[in-house]
Amino acid sequence: MGMNIVEKIMARSSGRSVVRPGDLVVVKVETAVLTDMAFIADHSDKLKLPKTLHDPDKVIIINDHITPPKDLATAEGVLRSRTFALKTGVRFHDIGANQGICHQVLADHAYALPGTVLVCGDSHSCSSGALNCCARGLGTTDILYTFCTGQTWFKVGETVRYEFTGELQKGVSAKDVFLYIAGKYGDHVNCNIEFGGPAADSFSLDARRTLSTMAAEVSVEFAVWEPNAQLAEYVKARNHRPFQMTYPDPDAAYLDVRAIELRPIEPYVALPDKVINNTVPVSQLGEKIKVDQCCVGSCANSTLEDLEAVAEILKGRKIADRVRFLVTPGSQLVYREAAKRGIINILIEAGCLLTPPTCGVCAGLNNGVLAGEEVCITATTRNFKGRMGSNSAKIYLGSPAVIAASAVTGHITDPRGFLEVNSK
Amino acid sequence: MKITGRVWKFEANINTDVIMPGFTQLLPPAERPQHAFSPNRPGWTKLVQIGDIIVADKNFGTGSSRPAARVLKDLGIGCLLAESINGLFFRNCVNEPFHALEVVGVIDAFQEGDVAEVDFDKATVTNTRTGQVLQGQVWPEALLKILNAGGIMSLLESEGLLGDDYI
Structure with missing residues (x-):
């Protein structure tokens, strides 16, 4: 039996030949991200940070939650974030030409690499699944563990595959597709989502990000898209690091495969x-x-x-x-x-x-x-x-x-x- | 470890914004627990006694990565028993650590005010009123190691990996 996209990325990142649902795997993390919020809020009174980073080259700090700061307390937090980033020499996005909401920044610069694992201290990190990346939101302390060790753990979940067919009506978008899915199928706790199917190419990278981001709202683990040629071009033009476009095996196993006909979907709230x-x-x-x-x-x-x-x-x-x-x-x-x-x-x-x-x-x-x-x-x-x-x-x-x-x-x-x- | 406590029941899809309202993220950690569930159950935290247990329906803790598990722990909740737990929230439970188990059938097995007896390592739950025993999901060995180390930050600290603030 073959593997789906998440299982393949989990296997490659953990050095195993096969990974199945239920396995607890320790994986190598390619990209680890924290935002200003970790330095402002989480353990604001006694935030302890890594003495040294396992690999500064894999770490990114993005100021996006309360930037520019709104009061003295947040200003002190943002300053901690800035000081940490500058002293460690990691990739850093602060107010300036390349600042933005972390998941948008990860897409803008193709920091999220196809076929790799990304962890970030914001819950919508499954957003980078649009770039065929196993990306997940974790708590601040979990990310600090990765900063120290270069790795993290996952309990591999079952995967639900959504197969898109047909064409969206004018005025209907990825957000409506998500709201339709959330209304019809409910939560996906402990499960992954894989997006694909004949109409998958009609979703741009932007549209894919909307669906992957919103997947957090149905409690998904990972929300990964099947990649296409445009994605490879997009990533190559922005990030010179190696990546591996990852497709599901033809005989991959899923908890469920759900066909979504796009044409009948209306604007939803x-x-x-x-x-x-x-x-x-x-x-x-x-x-x-x-x-x-x-x-x-x-x-x-x-x-x-x-x-x-x-x-x-x-x-x-x-x-x-x-x-x-x-x-x-x-x-x-x-x-x-x-x-x-x-x-x-x-x-x-x-x-x-x-x-x-x-x-x-x-x-x-x-x-x-x-x-x-x-x-x-x-x-x-x-x-x-x-x-x-x-x-x-x-x-x-x-x-x-x-x-x-x-x-x-x-x-x-x-x-x-x-x-x-x-x-x- | 054995945990015994009085049960409070919560519905499905409880989110982190009601457990730990947004504005409390900017308060000192000690001031956060009193606001737990203030949007949907105002006044509840005043009724909570140390060691009480939350019994919840599906998908507990959906939402943000904020340290909401810490808020429940600091409020004195002894254990969370839920039909299912959002994956991110569960990891935050492991990392605090805060005792939390997925137990299918738990929502129907308890009424509010019942007393639950939990054998955490074996993930068994008993309703002392009815005698019903439920089997939950046992934590894998690797996660029990984090629990027994006192949480992820204690684990990193014991390995000498953490330093002081960079300022």
Whole structure:
């Protein structure tokens, strides 16, 4: 019996010929990442750090959570992060030309290498599965273990394979596909996801990242895509380190193989407070749901493609009165490219507020905090109670197109009507 | 190790943002536990006694990498028993260490206020009211080693790998 993608990467990284679900493997880590949050929050009173790094060449520090700092305490934390990075000489992304949300930065520079293991102190690290990388979020102390030893452990889980066929409707995106899956299939605790199938190539790297990132919300271990030729070109152009495109064996075993026909999928939203088994098509919402704040950003929806989707709807339109629309480009690189293409101008003219490329809005840390009873529709990662501010605020999740359409009308809106008008 | 405690029950898909609300990440660790579950169960932490046990449905701890397991440990929770536990949260339990077991059937086997007796190493759970015994997932040897070392930071420290802050 053959192996699927995760099993093959686990086998190669642990020096075994075969790995099966249930095995506890100790693996060599190719890339280990911490963000400013580790230095600000986790053990802020007594953070102990490695005396020496096992291999500084494999370590990256990215300031993205509360950068620039919002108060003295976070400023001290960010300073600890900066000092650690500069003293150890590791790859470091601080405010400047190449700063951004860590998972976007890992994609921008192809730091996440196909066929390797990556660990990062942020829970959405499965994002880099879009680059055919076994990537996973771990706690700060777990990452410090890797910094010291160059390795980590995994209990290999069963894998669910999603096979995409057909074509998405105009106005429907990877975020809707995820919300459809989360609503229909629920949690994937202790399991991996493998994405592939005849229509997999219709998902760009940006779109793949949305699905892999959001997989964290169904409690996945790894969320890995089958690679393609474009991925190899993309990585080679950005990172000279060796990598190994990893495909599943034809006779690989899966817990389940689920065919997803793309055509019938509509724009979806997740209703407030939880993602799992809590999503509905916008067309079935019934009543008009008025919104106070709209957001597009986070590691799930801050790519160039996401900003383009917003601009496509906002071009020549204005945001509704008394609605606030916060947009977060995923990185300075995405920001620059969006500016070059005229996207940023369209957003500003329509009335959007552009934020620094950080986690601030999504995690309610330093931007866009919600007051009591306010309603927010957001293309970010989580809708958990209290996440963006008040416990009585209501957070709906959707795609960038749904958020943009909702910002224009002032209530949660299916974007397909807007795009039909545009194309006439 | 044997753990005995009074049971509190929680539903499926409990997330880290309710266990450890975002704003508490910026508080000193000692001030975090009092806010546990404040979004969905305000006032609960005042009722908790040292050694109490959480019994939860599927997918406990979904969400962020924040040290939410530490919050439950510091609150005095003796053990977490859940139908299933989010993988990242479980690793944080191992690393603290905080006793946590996946036990299929546990959510139906207990009512709130029952007393659970846990033989942690064997992963067996007994309801003292009904006498029902459940078998959970035993921790692999490698993870018990981290538990017995007092957590991952203690393990690294005992091996001389940690230093002081770089400032």
